[in-house]
Amino acid sequence: MDNDDKNIDIEEDACTVTCKPTGGNLRARLGHKIKWRTRGKDFRFKLVFRIRPVDGIPTPPVPWPFGTNPPPAEGDNSTGWVSTGSFTGTLAFEEAVFEYDVYVPCPSGLAVLDPMIIVGK
Secondary structure: OOOOOEEEEEEEEOOEEEEEOHHHOEEEOOOOEEEEEEOOOOOOEEEEEEEOOOOOOOOOOOOOOOOOOOOOOEOOOEOOOEOOOEEEEEOOOOOEEEEEEEEEEEOOEEEEEOOEEEEOO
16 A cells, blocks of 8 residues: 555444544545554444535545445445455545445444545645
């Protein structure tokens, strides 16, 4: 992985989800990889993406920031349930803004965190 690729650590404790660094928010570039990985303990998670319209930044045609690498698992905007401990996607847009939710099953239902990913030059 080159220095511009990004890792986001997902942690869950007592049905509270956190992402590090900076709460899961980041800036990355076209062609760079973003890897979400579980930390602290092994658990399943799901990422669900959506487009965030921002004035002056092109709006992508689909709510999936990775093109076909990898293809979305559910519909056109979700990883599906990841049980391998990590998910990696290669950014397919030069300029766009995406939001995403992190879902983690926990004893009282689903723990949800809603950080944002920013793709740009």
